Amino acid sequence: MTAPGTAPAPASSSAAAASPLALALRLLRPFWRLVLLSTLMGTLGGIATALLLAVINRALRGEGDMVSFAWAFGGLCLAALLGQGAAGLGSAIVGQKVVVAVRRELVAHILTAPIARLERLRVHRLMATLGGDVDALSGFSLVLSGLGVAVAITCGCLGYLVLLSPPLFLVTLLVLGLGVGGHARMRRLGQARFAAARAAEDDLQRHYRAITEGAKELRLNRPRRIRLFHADLEATITRIAKLRLRGLGVFLGANLFGSLALFAVIGGILLMTRAAPEAIGVEDVSGFVLVLLFMKGPMQQILGALPSLGRAQIALRRIAELGAAGQEGGDLPGLAPGMGEGAVPMPAEITLEAVSYRFPESAAGPGFTLGPLTLTLRRGESVVITGENGCGKTTLIKLILGLYQPTAGRVLLDGRPVRAGEWDEYRQLFSAVFADYHLFDDGMAEGRQAAEAARLLDAFDLATKTALKDGRFTTTDLSAGERKRLALILLALEGRPIVVFDEWAAEQDPGFRHRFYHTVLPDLKRQGRTVIVVSHDEGYFDCADRRIVLKNGKLAG
Numbered sequence: 001m002t003a004p005g006t007a008p009a010p011a012s013s014s015a016a017a018a019s020p021l022a023l024a025l026r027l028l029r030p031f032w033r034l035v036l037l038s039t040l041m042g043t044l045g046g047i048a049t050a051l052l053l054a055v056i057n058r059a060l061r062g063e064g065d066m067v068s069f070a071w072a073f074g075g076l077c078l079a080a081l082l083g084q085g086a087a088g089l090g091s092a093i094v095g096q097k098v099v100v101a102v103r104r105e106l107v108a109h110i111l112t113a114p115i116a117r118l119e120r121l122r123v124h125r126l127m128a129t130l131g132g133d134v135d136a137l138s139g140f141s142l143v144l145s146g147l148g149v150a151v152a153i154t155c156g157c158l159g160y161l162v163l164l165s166p167p168l169f170l171v172t173l174l175v176l177g178l179g180v181g182g183h184a185r186m187r188r189l190g191q192a193r194f195a196a197a198r199a200a201e202d203d204l205q206r207h208y209r210a211i212t213e214g215a216k217e218l219r220l221n222r223p224r225r226i227r228l229f230h231a232d233l234e235a236t237i238t239r240i241a242k243l244r245l246r247g248l249g250v251f252l253g254a255n256l257f258g259s260l261a262l263f264a265v266i267g268g269i270l271l272m273t274r275a276a277p278e279a280i281g282v283e284d285v286s287g288f289v290l291v292l293l294f295m296k297g298p299m300q301q302i303l304g305a306l307p308s309l310g311r312a313q314i315a316l317r318r319i320a321e322l323g324a325a326g327q328e329g330g331d332l333p334g335l336a337p338g339m340g341e342g343a344v345p346m347p348a349e350i351t352l353e354a355v356s357y358r359f360p361e362s363a364a365g366p367g368f369t370l371g372p373l374t375l376t377l378r379r380g381e382s383v384v385i386t387g388e389n390g391c392g393k394t395t396l397i398k399l400i401l402g403l404y405q406p407t408a409g410r411v412l413l414d415g416r417p418v419r420a421g422e423w424d425e426y427r428q429l430f431s432a433v434f435a436d437y438h439l440f441d442d443g444m445a446e447g448r449q450a451a452e453a454a455r456l457l458d459a460f461d462l463a464t465k466t467a468l469k470d471g472r473f474t475t476t477d478l479s480a481g482e483r484k485r486l487a488l489i490l491l492a493l494e495g496r497p498i499v500v501f502d503e504w505a506a507e508q509d510p511g512f513r514h515r516f517y518h519t520v521l522p523d524l525k526r527q528g529r530t531v532i533v534v535s536h537d538e539g540y541f542d543c544a545d546r547r548i549v550l551k552n553g554k555l556a557g
């Protein structure tokens with residue numbers, strides 16, 4: 001381990017994404033060459049399409065000879081297809097690369113964001129972003145290629161219209177401008193419906209968690225099951241569908257309005273031609289109408305892609321919000337391959353100096369403050385932390401473990417304060433089995449560690465249930481007490497200098513409970529490790545060197 005203070009990760013621009021636009025630009029920046037190339041190819045395709053229309057128009061007027069028409073037609077067809085194809089492929093690649101970058105970055109954010117922030121965000125909201133928002137972005141990336149080509153063709157056509165007749169172009173621009181303005185207003189309405197539907201997705205994820213994690217309880221409690229099904233799930237699902245439908249309806253109306261503007265231009269120009277045939281050449285008008293009708297396809301493609309763009313914008317906002325969770329030390333701190341594999345030196349002591357930690361009062365609860373308190377944990381000692389339910393024991397160990405950073409006071413490692421950017425290094429000193437622990441079954445080395453694992457499995461009556469094979473346990477489908485014993489074995493194998501148990505013995509039968517306090521803890525201590533145990537087992541408090549009693553968030557006695 002590098003000593004705290006010497007290994008802060010570099011500061012990063014990705015630490016906090018400010019807005020969806022900033023996020024989109026940042027995501028596109030690494031692929032700017034490809035973006036530029038597809039834009040150029042799209043422009044080439046658009047210009048070739050416009051020229052193709054000019055050639056067709058000339059041919060319809062009977063201008064030019066057959067041979068030059070055939071060459072120009074063939075060459076421009078090829079250029080248009082090539083440009084469109086290359087632009088489509090380029091934007092499809094960029095789209096997928098962006099989705100990969102977003103997925104990677106989101107996962108990295110979750111792995112590195114402060115625990116307190118993740119606890120506030122709640123799992124169901126994280127899942128909604130990891131699933132729905134990334135899917136929305138992915139969906140948009142699929143229409144992106146067609147959209148790019150459609151924009152290029154539309155621009156090429158508009159360019160040709162200017163050449164064909166500047167006055168008619170101005171009229172077209174005016175009417176289309178009105179159409180676009182009206183469309184934008186309606187689109188905002190549709191966007192608001194999509195945003196409301198997205199907010200309801202968070203609720204849906206919460207209900208999904210309830211039906212999967214609470215499956216057993218729901219089988220037992222019919223009224224709750226019926227309530228969850230009808231009042232929560234069905235209602236939320238229907239609400240989302242209604243909001244989406246209303247959003248899509250508005251978008252559809254907006255698109256029809258856009259098409260109406262195009263028809264209005266065509267109708268208006270034809271009427272003007274009839275009214276003043278001498279002022280506007282009939283051939284110009286037929287060319288104009290031909291181009292406008294041709295433009296309708298790409299324009300509708302653009303309008304059709306807007307709902308998808310709308311959802312992607314909302315998704316980007318959510319992703320940016322999650323990104324703003326902040327990290328503890330820069331660009332993907334603590335995620336570089338090979339990091340943290342070295343031996344971790346043992347500190348002589350860790351001191352919490354006048355620390356406090358505050359859960360602010362909120363709609364969800366009255367708030368709670370731990371501390372201010374001062375305590376020192378020394379190398380090789382065993383400490384039991386005890387106190388009534390809700391007095392702050394788990395909060396205290398989260399502070400000791402560096403999972404929460406104190407709202408006031410300092411944590412000192414051998415007398416030196418742990419500074420911002422050093423917490424991830426600091427946390428590598430510890431192994432812990434939390435009350436709500438997750439059992440990871442992999443990452444075991446073979447050889448000496450395998451022999452030690454076999455010995456421990458035997459000692460904890462698990463040798464007949466599971467075994468270490470290819471660096472992971474063959475099964476973790478065990479009883480609650482057995483799983484917790486396996487978690488203890490993993491902790492022992494990790495070899496970290498400080499080990500923390502949050503009410504480990506709660507599920508164990510008297511025999512294992514006795515063995516935990518009288519054999520496991522002394523063994524860990526003999527290895528020179530510091531042992532911290534959160535416990536309500538009064539009969540075993542004497543097994544530890546020292547007892548820390550908490551009362552209402554303060555040290556008692």
Ligand SMILES: Nc1ncnc2c1ncn2[C@@H]1O[C@H](COP(=O)(O)OP(=O)(O)OP(=O)(O)O)[C@@H](O)[C@H]1O
Binds near residue numbers: 119365368390392
């Ligand atoms: N994430 C949180 N947000 C807001 N308040 C919290 C949060 N976690 C805990 N609290 C509050 O902080 C107080 C202390 O909680 P903590 O889990 O540290 O208690 P504890 O002593 O470990 O309790 P127990 O013996 O029941 O495990 C509780 O009153 C709880 O309501």
